[in-house]
Amino acid sequence: MSLNKRARSFGQWLALGSVVGAVCGVASAVFLYLLDQATHVRTSHEAIVYTLPLAGLGIGALYARWGTPIRGGNNLVIDTVHEGDKQLPVRMAPMVLLGTVLTHLFGGSAGREGTAVQMGASLADAVAHRFRVSPATRRELLAAGIAGGFGSVFGTPIAGTVFGLEVVCVGRMSYEALVPALVSAVVGDLVTRSLGIHHTVYPTPAALPLTPGVLGKWLLFGVAVAGVAVAFVELVHFLKKRLEKSVPSLPLRMALGGVLLVVLWKVVGTSDYLGLGVPTIERSFVDPTLPPEAFALKLLFTAITLSAGFLGGEVTPLFFVGAALGNVLARLLGLPLDLAAGVGLAALFGAAANTPLALSLMAVELLGAGVLPHVVIVTVTAYLLTGQRGIYPAQRIAQLKHGGPLLSRLVPLRDVESQPGATPGEQPPPEPPATHEGSR
Incomplete structure (x- = not known):
């Protein structure tokens, strides 16, 4: 390629x-502002949680009427990157934003990444079709939309870049989209x-030398994280x-999920496991008296919320689960509390989402270089x-x-999960349905 062609391509x-990033940034700013307001209203008027079943009924009716083409959520985005047949509906952005804000307003335990990724991808696809x-x-702009949404909603642009390249295919990075994803x-x-959004600031753990003893502790830590990640993935799929x-x-399924969450909320006797749970994440870095069951309860609240069909994502709830798990493991293994909480925060989602590089970088952006090489x-x-x-x-x-060896073709994870004894690549996978319900 000549220098002029390379310059035109780069330009x-x-x-x-930049266009995709700008629209993603605006969408994330609006979303984070509304999410903050919804959280404030719920924490100030906790009685609103009792109406979560009614909220589920309403959100479910909204999606049953107008949301059928977009109910696949993040899975629809990933399928579109690979199959590239139909345009992602533009309605995905406003509908997932509204559904997620309502989920948090009434007490559902969900995150932000699903919403950010879907808004970013649908807006990027609109840009792609607008410029023909x-x-x-x-496909590269879709990856850029994922990166722009993820990076802007968490304030971690480098992790967002790698997440956009890493999430679509396990075991292979889409480097052809590197420049637009980074931009x-x-x-x-x-x-x-620039629109006034401030992200959560986490403590910066002190550097810990990597010795053979510390390495052994981290390997045990990794085994525990893997077990919890598997438990979360399997529980969500089973309940769903x-x-x-x-x-x-x-609508009825979401209403039932709302009833289960309200009952669980009253049984545990605290609101710590509703919504994002950021205060407990922060507490995990400093409090050696954090209840050891906190990570399991947040996992259960989140699994019920997402399985029932409420909107959101998994990142922040899994940050909660991972940080709380790290807090417990730090006490058991004799590791620094803040470092173990930070490593758990990133590692659990990295394992559950098959994005270890992106989440390792995210830990550095959130917590500083001291978390390397441990995370x-x-x-x-x-x-x-x-x-x-x-x-x-x-x-x-x-x-x-x-x-x-590399497989003869790219195999959807859903096919491997549904036939765990089969060897991927032996048989053509079944044709996917028009929409794939899943992570939102």
Whole structure:
């Protein structure tokens, strides 16, 4: 490629990536502002949680009427990156924003990344169709939308860049989208911050020398993280299948989920496990008296919320679970409390989402370089031990985690999960349905 062609290509990515990043940044700023207001209202008037079943009924009716094309959530986004047939509906952005804000307003335990990724991808696809780009460029802009949404909603543009490249395919990075993803994530973060959004500031753990003894502790830590990640993934998939089979109606299913959450809320006797749970995440870094069951209860609240169909994502709840788990393991293994909480925060989601590199970088952006190499060791260990499973069934597999040759074709994770004894690549996977319900 000549210098002029390279310059034109780079200029195109700067322009298109900046447009995608700008719209992602604005969308994330609006979303985070509304989410903050919803959380404030709920914490100030906790009685509103009693109406969560009615909220579920209403959100479910809204999605049953107008949301059928977008109910696949993050899985629909990943499928679109690979299959590239239909445009992501523009309605995905406002509907997932509204649904997530209402979920948090009434007390559902969900996160932010699902909403940010879906808003970013749908807006990026609108940009791609507006400028009539090629199919290859469109796929790269979709990755840029994922990166811009993720990076701007958490204030971690480098992790957002790698997440956009890493999440669509387990075992292979989409480097062709590197420049637009980086531009989108950086611009999106700058725009979100310029609109007055402030992200949570976590403590910066002191550096800990990596000795053989410390390494052994981190390996045990990684095993524990993998076990909890597997428990979360399997519980969400199990509850989702059982609820869909027992209660086919989405509004009724969400109402039932709301009832279960209200009952669980009253049984545990605290509101710590509702919403994002950021105060408890912060507490995990400093409080050696944090209840040891906190991570398990947050996992249960989140699994019920997402399985029932409420909107949001998994990142922040899994940050809670991972940080609280790290707090417990720090006390058991004799590790620094703040460092273990920070490593657990990043490693659990990295293992559950099959994105170990992105979450290791995210830990550095959130907590400082002192978490290296500890977070990488734990995250990669947990990622490998979780096997061929994850919270995004639409992820494609290019190579099995335990090694071996590259597969003859990219296999959706959902096919491996549904046939655990089969060898991927032996049989063509079944044609996916028009929409894939999953992570939101």
